[in-house]
Amino acid sequence: QVQLVESGGGLVQPGGSLRLSCAASGTIFSIYAMGWYRQAPGKQRELVAAITDGGSTNYADSVKGRFTISRDNAKNTVYLQMISLKPEDTAVYYCNADGVKYYSSDLRLDYAMDYWGKGTLVTVSS
16 A cells, blocks of 8 residues: 655765665555665665654764755655765665554554665766
8 A cells, every 4th residue: 555665875985975765655544654774795784874754863973964854745755965975884774764654445544564666776986
Protein backbone atom coordinates (compact mmCIF):
# COMPACT_ATOMS: atom_id res chain seq x y z
CA GLN A 1 0.00 0.00 0.00
CA VAL A 2 2.97 2.33 0.54
CA GLN A 3 6.05 2.71 -1.61
CA LEU A 4 9.13 4.87 -1.11
CA VAL A 5 11.22 5.95 -4.08
CA GLU A 6 14.56 7.71 -3.66
CA SER A 7 16.33 9.84 -6.22
CA GLY A 8 19.29 12.18 -6.45
CA GLY A 9 22.25 9.94 -5.77
CA GLY A 10 25.37 9.92 -7.91
CA LEU A 11 29.06 10.59 -8.11
CA VAL A 12 30.39 13.81 -6.61
CA GLN A 13 33.85 15.11 -5.79
CA PRO A 14 34.93 15.73 -2.21
CA GLY A 15 33.59 19.07 -1.05
CA GLY A 16 30.67 18.85 -3.44
CA SER A 17 26.93 18.80 -2.85
CA LEU A 18 23.99 16.55 -3.58
CA ARG A 19 20.30 16.65 -2.81
CA LEU A 20 18.41 13.43 -2.21
CA SER A 21 14.64 13.16 -2.49
CA CYS A 22 12.27 10.45 -1.34
CA ALA A 23 8.61 10.38 -2.26
CA ALA A 24 6.14 8.16 -0.47
CA SER A 25 3.14 7.06 -2.48
CA GLY A 26 0.06 4.97 -1.87
CA THR A 27 -3.09 5.31 0.17
CA ILE A 28 -1.34 7.32 2.86
CA PHE A 29 -3.18 9.20 5.57
CA SER A 30 -0.16 10.41 7.54
CA ILE A 31 3.48 9.63 8.28
CA TYR A 32 4.95 10.34 11.71
CA ALA A 33 8.65 10.39 10.85
CA MET A 34 10.70 10.19 7.69
CA GLY A 35 14.41 9.74 7.59
CA TRP A 36 17.55 8.77 5.80
CA TYR A 37 19.83 5.90 6.69
CA ARG A 38 23.02 4.83 4.95
CA GLN A 39 25.05 1.69 4.62
CA ALA A 40 28.65 1.67 3.49
CA PRO A 41 30.34 -1.52 2.24
CA GLY A 42 31.13 -3.81 5.15
CA LYS A 43 29.34 -1.60 7.67
CA GLN A 44 25.99 -1.63 9.41
CA ARG A 45 23.16 0.59 8.33
CA GLU A 46 23.13 3.81 10.35
CA LEU A 47 20.81 6.72 10.86
CA VAL A 48 21.83 9.86 9.00
CA ALA A 49 18.92 12.17 9.75
CA ALA A 50 15.24 12.03 10.58
CA ILE A 51 12.36 14.49 10.79
CA THR A 52 8.92 14.23 12.35
CA ASP A 53 5.70 15.56 10.92
CA GLY A 54 6.02 18.41 13.40
CA GLY A 55 9.45 19.35 12.11
CA SER A 56 11.67 17.98 14.88
CA THR A 57 14.97 16.77 13.50
CA ASN A 58 17.73 14.41 14.55
CA TYR A 59 21.16 14.08 12.94
CA ALA A 60 24.10 11.75 13.23
CA ASP A 61 27.08 13.56 14.75
CA SER A 62 29.12 12.86 11.62
CA VAL A 63 26.82 14.93 9.41
CA LYS A 64 25.79 17.79 11.71
CA GLY A 65 26.45 21.12 10.06
CA ARG A 66 26.80 19.54 6.61
CA PHE A 67 23.48 17.79 5.98
CA THR A 68 20.00 19.27 6.25
CA ILE A 69 16.81 17.24 6.26
CA SER A 70 13.50 18.77 5.27
CA ARG A 71 10.04 17.56 4.50
CA ASP A 72 6.93 18.45 2.54
CA ASN A 73 4.06 16.85 4.45
CA ALA A 74 1.53 17.62 1.74
CA LYS A 75 3.63 15.70 -0.79
CA ASN A 76 4.82 12.99 1.63
CA THR A 77 8.33 13.79 0.47
CA VAL A 78 11.55 14.09 2.42
CA TYR A 79 14.77 15.71 1.24
CA LEU A 80 18.38 15.51 2.31
CA GLN A 81 20.62 18.39 1.29
CA MET A 82 24.25 17.34 1.59
CA ILE A 83 27.15 19.78 1.36
CA SER A 84 30.89 19.50 2.01
CA LEU A 85 30.72 15.84 1.13
CA LYS A 86 33.56 13.58 2.20
CA PRO A 87 34.71 10.21 0.86
CA GLU A 88 33.43 8.63 4.08
CA ASP A 89 29.92 9.73 3.13
CA THR A 90 30.02 7.16 0.33
CA ALA A 91 27.19 4.69 0.90
CA VAL A 92 23.82 3.54 -0.25
CA TYR A 93 21.28 5.93 1.22
CA TYR A 94 17.91 4.51 2.20
CA CYS A 95 14.71 6.40 2.85
CA ASN A 96 12.55 5.34 5.79
CA ALA A 97 8.98 6.12 6.78
CA ASP A 98 8.01 5.35 10.36
CA GLY A 99 4.56 5.39 11.89
CA VAL A 100 2.52 5.28 8.70
CA LYS A 101 -1.26 5.45 8.77
CA TYR A 102 -2.79 4.31 5.51
CA TYR A 103 -6.09 3.12 4.07
CA SER A 104 -6.27 -0.60 3.40
CA SER A 105 -8.10 -2.11 0.44
CA ASP A 106 -11.35 -2.22 2.43
CA LEU A 107 -10.90 1.43 3.38
CA ARG A 108 -9.96 0.76 6.99
CA LEU A 109 -7.30 2.96 8.51
CA ASP A 110 -4.30 0.75 9.22
CA TYR A 111 -0.92 1.41 10.81
CA ALA A 112 2.57 0.22 9.94
CA MET A 113 5.84 0.88 11.72
CA ASP A 114 8.41 0.88 8.93
CA TYR A 115 8.68 1.24 5.21
CA TRP A 116 11.95 1.36 3.30
CA GLY A 117 13.02 2.51 -0.10
CA LYS A 118 15.39 0.49 -2.28
CA GLY A 119 18.24 2.93 -1.82
CA THR A 120 20.28 5.33 -3.91
CA LEU A 121 24.06 5.21 -4.20
CA VAL A 122 26.13 8.23 -3.24
CA THR A 123 29.79 8.06 -4.19
CA VAL A 124 32.20 10.78 -3.07
CA SER A 125 35.44 10.45 -4.94
CA SER A 126 37.91 12.46 -6.95
